[in-house]
Amino acid sequence: MNAIEYKNIRMAYGDRVIIEDFSLAIPQGEFITIIGSSGCGKTTLLKMVNGLVEPTGGEVYVGGENVSRADITKLRRSIGYAIQGSVLFPHMTVEKNIAYVPNLLNKRDKQRTAEAVRKWMGIVRLDDSLRKRYPDQLSGGQQQRVGIARSLAASPDLLLMDEPFGAVDEITRASLQDEIARIHRETGITILFVTHDINEALRLGTRMLVMDRGAALQYDTPEAIRKQPANQFVQALLRRAL
Numbered sequence: 001m002n003a004i005e006y007k008n009i010r011m012a013y014g015d016r017v018i019i020e021d022f023s024l025a026i027p028q029g030e031f032i033t034i035i036g037s038s039g040c041g042k043t044t045l046l047k048m049v050n051g052l053v054e055p056t057g058g059e060v061y062v063g064g065e066n067v068s069r070a071d072i073t074k075l076r077r078s079i080g081y082a083i084q085g086s087v088l089f090p091h092m093t094v095e096k097n098i099a100y101v102p103n104l105l106n107k108r109d110k111q112r113t114a115e116a117v118r119k120w121m122g123i124v125r126l127d128d129s130l131r132k133r134y135p136d137q138l139s140g141g142q143q144q145r146v147g148i149a150r151s152l153a154a155s156p157d158l159l160l161m162d163e164p165f166g167a168v169d170e171i172t173r174a175s176l177q178d179e180i181a182r183i184h185r186e187t188g189i190t191i192l193f194v195t196h197d198i199n200e201a202l203r204l205g206t207r208m209l210v211m212d213r214g215a216a217l218q219y220d221t222p223e224a225i226r227k228q229p230a231n232q233f234v235q236a237l238l239r240r241a242l
Protein backbone atom coordinates (compact mmCIF):
# COMPACT_ATOMS: atom_id res chain seq x y z
CA MET A 1 0.00 0.00 0.00
CA ASN A 2 1.10 3.55 -0.63
CA ALA A 3 1.47 5.78 2.40
CA ILE A 4 1.07 8.82 0.18
CA GLU A 5 0.04 9.30 -3.39
CA TYR A 6 0.08 12.56 -5.31
CA LYS A 7 -2.10 12.41 -8.41
CA ASN A 8 -1.75 15.05 -11.10
CA ILE A 9 -1.17 17.84 -8.64
CA ARG A 10 -1.36 21.40 -9.82
CA MET A 11 -0.72 24.39 -7.64
CA ALA A 12 -1.10 28.04 -8.46
CA TYR A 13 -1.00 31.16 -6.33
CA GLY A 14 -3.07 33.65 -8.23
CA ASP A 15 -1.90 33.30 -11.80
CA ARG A 16 1.54 32.04 -10.77
CA VAL A 17 1.70 28.31 -11.39
CA ILE A 18 4.30 26.66 -9.16
CA ILE A 19 3.42 23.00 -9.73
CA GLU A 20 2.15 21.83 -13.08
CA ASP A 21 1.34 18.10 -13.15
CA PHE A 22 3.02 16.33 -10.29
CA SER A 23 2.42 12.65 -9.59
CA LEU A 24 4.30 10.48 -7.13
CA ALA A 25 3.65 7.35 -5.09
CA ILE A 26 5.37 6.79 -1.76
CA PRO A 27 5.17 3.23 -0.45
CA GLN A 28 4.67 2.61 3.25
CA GLY A 29 7.84 2.52 5.31
CA GLU A 30 10.06 4.54 3.00
CA PHE A 31 12.33 7.33 4.20
CA ILE A 32 12.01 9.88 1.41
CA THR A 33 14.49 12.72 1.38
CA ILE A 34 13.48 15.70 -0.75
CA ILE A 35 16.05 18.07 -2.11
CA GLY A 36 15.82 20.88 -4.65
CA SER A 37 16.30 24.55 -5.28
CA SER A 38 14.73 27.10 -3.01
CA GLY A 39 11.13 27.88 -3.96
CA CYS A 40 10.66 24.74 -6.05
CA GLY A 41 7.64 23.61 -4.04
CA LYS A 42 8.98 21.20 -1.40
CA THR A 43 7.19 22.74 1.58
CA THR A 44 4.03 23.14 -0.50
CA LEU A 45 4.01 19.42 -1.32
CA LEU A 46 4.59 18.49 2.32
CA LYS A 47 1.74 20.70 3.51
CA MET A 48 -0.66 19.05 1.07
CA VAL A 49 -0.25 15.82 3.05
CA ASN A 50 -1.69 17.23 6.28
CA GLY A 51 -4.12 19.58 4.61
CA LEU A 52 -2.33 22.83 5.41
CA VAL A 53 -2.29 23.58 1.68
CA GLU A 54 -5.00 22.55 -0.73
CA PRO A 55 -3.90 21.86 -4.30
CA THR A 56 -5.54 23.82 -7.09
CA GLY A 57 -5.92 20.61 -9.03
CA GLY A 58 -5.43 16.87 -8.57
CA GLU A 59 -5.63 14.74 -5.43
CA VAL A 60 -3.48 13.69 -2.54
CA TYR A 61 -4.15 10.35 -0.87
CA VAL A 62 -2.84 9.51 2.59
CA GLY A 63 -3.21 5.85 3.55
CA GLY A 64 -5.62 5.50 0.63
CA GLU A 65 -7.84 8.34 1.82
CA ASN A 66 -8.37 11.48 -0.23
CA VAL A 67 -7.12 14.37 1.94
CA SER A 68 -9.76 16.77 0.59
CA ARG A 69 -12.48 14.48 1.99
CA ALA A 70 -10.72 13.49 5.19
CA ASP A 71 -11.44 14.59 8.74
CA ILE A 72 -8.55 17.06 8.92
CA THR A 73 -8.26 17.17 12.72
CA LYS A 74 -8.04 13.40 12.90
CA LEU A 75 -5.63 13.28 9.99
CA ARG A 76 -3.30 15.84 11.58
CA ARG A 77 -3.20 13.97 14.86
CA SER A 78 -2.00 10.89 13.01
CA ILE A 79 0.80 12.75 11.23
CA GLY A 80 3.92 14.11 12.91
CA TYR A 81 5.07 17.46 11.61
CA ALA A 82 8.43 19.00 12.39
CA ILE A 83 9.58 22.19 10.75
CA GLN A 84 12.51 24.52 10.90
CA GLY A 85 12.14 27.34 13.36
CA SER A 86 10.08 27.02 16.45
CA VAL A 87 6.39 26.36 16.26
CA LEU A 88 6.09 25.46 19.90
CA PHE A 89 3.20 26.64 22.01
CA PRO A 90 4.81 29.64 23.74
CA HIS A 91 2.61 29.44 26.83
CA MET A 92 3.41 25.78 27.49
CA THR A 93 6.47 24.24 29.11
CA VAL A 94 8.74 21.83 27.22
CA GLU A 95 6.98 18.95 28.92
CA LYS A 96 3.50 20.19 28.01
CA ASN A 97 4.53 20.86 24.44
CA ILE A 98 5.79 17.31 23.96
CA ALA A 99 2.80 15.83 25.79
CA TYR A 100 0.28 17.78 23.73
CA VAL A 101 -0.82 15.13 21.23
CA PRO A 102 -0.36 12.10 23.53
CA ASN A 103 -2.65 13.91 25.98
CA LEU A 104 -5.28 14.33 23.30
CA LEU A 105 -5.00 10.67 22.36
CA ASN A 106 -4.93 9.07 25.80
CA LYS A 107 -6.38 11.59 28.21
CA ARG A 108 -6.65 9.29 31.17
CA ASP A 109 -3.26 7.64 31.07
CA LYS A 110 -1.05 10.36 32.62
CA GLN A 111 1.64 7.84 33.52
CA ARG A 112 2.00 6.72 29.92
CA THR A 113 2.20 10.29 28.67
CA ALA A 114 4.86 11.18 31.24
CA GLU A 115 6.89 8.16 30.15
CA ALA A 116 6.59 9.18 26.50
CA VAL A 117 7.82 12.69 27.32
CA ARG A 118 10.82 11.36 29.20
CA LYS A 119 11.65 8.87 26.47
CA TRP A 120 11.52 11.37 23.62
CA MET A 121 13.45 14.02 25.52
CA GLY A 122 16.19 11.45 25.97
CA ILE A 123 16.16 10.46 22.32
CA VAL A 124 16.59 14.04 21.08
CA ARG A 125 19.14 14.66 23.86
CA LEU A 126 17.28 17.28 25.82
CA ASP A 127 18.39 17.42 29.39
CA ASP A 128 15.71 16.53 31.91
CA SER A 129 16.33 19.84 33.70
CA LEU A 130 14.69 21.67 30.77
CA ARG A 131 11.31 20.05 31.36
CA LYS A 132 9.68 23.04 33.08
CA ARG A 133 11.15 25.72 30.84
CA TYR A 134 9.13 27.76 28.37
CA PRO A 135 10.17 27.95 24.70
CA ASP A 136 11.56 31.49 25.01
CA GLN A 137 13.93 30.22 27.70
CA LEU A 138 15.57 27.78 25.28
CA SER A 139 18.21 28.16 22.56
CA GLY A 140 17.14 27.82 18.92
CA GLY A 141 18.61 24.32 18.70
CA GLN A 142 16.90 23.24 21.91
CA GLN A 143 13.57 24.57 20.63
CA GLN A 144 14.07 22.63 17.45
CA ARG A 145 14.70 19.43 19.36
CA VAL A 146 11.57 19.96 21.45
CA GLY A 147 9.70 20.32 18.14
CA ILE A 148 11.12 17.02 16.91
CA ALA A 149 10.28 15.27 20.17
CA ARG A 150 6.77 16.66 19.99
CA SER A 151 6.28 15.46 16.43
CA LEU A 152 7.39 11.95 17.39
CA ALA A 153 5.70 11.64 20.78
CA ALA A 154 2.34 10.85 19.23
CA SER A 155 3.86 7.74 17.59
CA PRO A 156 2.63 8.76 14.15
CA ASP A 157 2.60 6.41 11.15
CA LEU A 158 3.73 9.25 9.01
CA LEU A 159 6.24 11.96 9.76
CA LEU A 160 6.74 15.16 7.77
CA MET A 161 10.01 16.92 8.43
CA ASP A 162 10.80 20.22 6.77
CA GLU A 163 14.51 21.04 7.19
CA PRO A 164 14.25 19.81 10.77
CA PHE A 165 17.96 19.90 11.60
CA GLY A 166 18.71 23.29 10.11
CA ALA A 167 19.36 25.22 13.31
CA VAL A 168 21.52 22.76 15.22
CA ASP A 169 25.30 22.43 15.39
CA GLU A 170 27.13 19.74 13.40
CA ILE A 171 27.56 17.32 16.29
CA THR A 172 23.95 17.47 17.41
CA ARG A 173 22.92 17.21 13.78
CA ALA A 174 24.90 14.02 13.28
CA SER A 175 23.41 12.50 16.40
CA LEU A 176 19.88 13.53 15.38
CA GLN A 177 20.49 11.92 11.98
CA ASP A 178 21.52 8.71 13.73
CA GLU A 179 18.42 8.86 15.90
CA ILE A 180 15.95 9.48 13.11
CA ALA A 181 17.51 6.68 11.05
CA ARG A 182 17.20 4.38 14.05
CA ILE A 183 13.59 5.41 14.71
CA HIS A 184 12.80 4.71 11.07
CA ARG A 185 14.44 1.29 11.19
CA GLU A 186 12.77 0.29 14.42
CA THR A 187 9.26 1.61 13.80
CA GLY A 188 8.83 1.25 10.04
CA ILE A 189 7.24 4.71 10.00
CA THR A 190 7.05 6.54 6.66
CA ILE A 191 9.11 9.74 6.61
CA LEU A 192 9.16 12.70 4.22
CA PHE A 193 12.23 14.73 4.97
CA VAL A 194 13.10 18.01 3.20
CA THR A 195 16.72 19.05 3.32
CA HIS A 196 19.15 21.37 1.53
CA ASP A 197 22.07 19.16 2.47
CA ILE A 198 22.94 16.63 -0.25
CA ASN A 199 24.95 14.50 2.17
CA GLU A 200 22.05 14.33 4.59
CA ALA A 201 19.71 13.42 1.70
CA LEU A 202 21.99 10.65 0.47
CA ARG A 203 22.70 9.35 3.92
CA LEU A 204 19.17 9.15 5.30
CA GLY A 205 16.96 8.41 2.32
CA THR A 206 15.80 4.96 1.29
CA ARG A 207 14.70 6.99 -1.71
CA MET A 208 15.49 10.52 -2.76
CA LEU A 209 13.30 12.95 -4.62
CA VAL A 210 15.22 15.61 -6.52
CA MET A 211 13.06 18.58 -7.52
CA ASP A 212 13.37 21.70 -9.57
CA ARG A 213 10.66 24.27 -10.30
CA GLY A 214 7.70 22.19 -9.19
CA ALA A 215 8.78 19.05 -11.02
CA ALA A 216 10.33 15.75 -9.95
CA LEU A 217 13.65 15.38 -11.76
CA GLN A 218 14.57 12.05 -10.27
CA TYR A 219 13.04 9.70 -7.72
CA ASP A 220 15.17 6.73 -6.84
CA THR A 221 17.48 5.20 -4.28
CA PRO A 222 20.57 7.23 -3.35
CA GLU A 223 22.76 4.51 -4.93
CA ALA A 224 20.88 4.63 -8.24
CA ILE A 225 20.98 8.44 -8.30
CA ARG A 226 24.72 8.45 -7.62
CA LYS A 227 25.27 5.87 -10.33
CA GLN A 228 23.05 7.48 -12.92
CA PRO A 229 22.07 11.11 -12.33
CA ALA A 230 19.09 11.97 -14.55
CA ASN A 231 20.46 15.27 -15.83
CA GLN A 232 22.91 18.12 -15.26
CA PHE A 233 20.95 19.56 -12.35
CA VAL A 234 21.29 16.29 -10.44
CA GLN A 235 24.93 16.00 -11.48
CA ALA A 236 25.68 19.47 -10.15
CA LEU A 237 23.98 18.57 -6.87
CA LEU A 238 26.08 15.42 -6.53
CA ARG A 239 29.30 17.34 -7.00
CA ARG A 240 28.71 18.72 -3.51
CA ALA A 241 28.45 15.22 -2.07
CA LEU A 242 31.28 13.85 0.04
Ligand SMILES: Nc1ncnc2c1ncn2[C@@H]1O[C@H](COP(=O)(O)OP(=O)(O)OP(=O)(O)O)[C@@H](O)[C@H]1O
Nearest residue numbers: 013014018036037038039040041042043044045196
Ligand atom coordinates in the same frame (compact mmCIF):
# COMPACT_ATOMS: atom_id res chain seq x y z
N1 LIG B 1 0.96 31.50 0.46
C1 LIG B 1 1.66 31.74 -0.67
N2 LIG B 1 1.27 32.70 -1.52
C2 LIG B 1 1.95 32.95 -2.67
N3 LIG B 1 3.04 32.26 -3.06
C3 LIG B 1 3.47 31.28 -2.24
C4 LIG B 1 2.82 30.96 -1.00
N4 LIG B 1 3.46 29.95 -0.41
C5 LIG B 1 4.49 29.64 -1.23
N5 LIG B 1 4.50 30.43 -2.33
C6 LIG B 1 5.44 30.37 -3.45
O1 LIG B 1 5.41 29.05 -3.99
C7 LIG B 1 6.71 28.61 -4.35
C8 LIG B 1 7.06 27.33 -3.64
O2 LIG B 1 7.17 27.58 -2.25
P1 LIG B 1 7.67 26.48 -1.22
O3 LIG B 1 7.61 27.08 0.13
O4 LIG B 1 6.93 25.23 -1.45
O5 LIG B 1 9.19 26.28 -1.69
P2 LIG B 1 10.35 25.38 -1.08
O6 LIG B 1 10.78 24.43 -2.12
O7 LIG B 1 9.92 24.82 0.23
O8 LIG B 1 11.52 26.45 -0.85
P3 LIG B 1 12.65 26.56 0.30
O9 LIG B 1 13.68 25.54 -0.05
O10 LIG B 1 13.15 27.95 0.16
O11 LIG B 1 11.99 26.30 1.61
C9 LIG B 1 7.65 29.78 -4.03
O12 LIG B 1 7.88 30.50 -5.20
C10 LIG B 1 6.87 30.60 -3.02
O13 LIG B 1 7.22 31.95 -3.11
Ligand SMILES: [Mg+2]
Nearest residue numbers: 042043044162
Ligand atom coordinates in the same frame (compact mmCIF):
# COMPACT_ATOMS: atom_id res chain seq x y z
MG1 LIG C 1 10.50 25.09 2.21
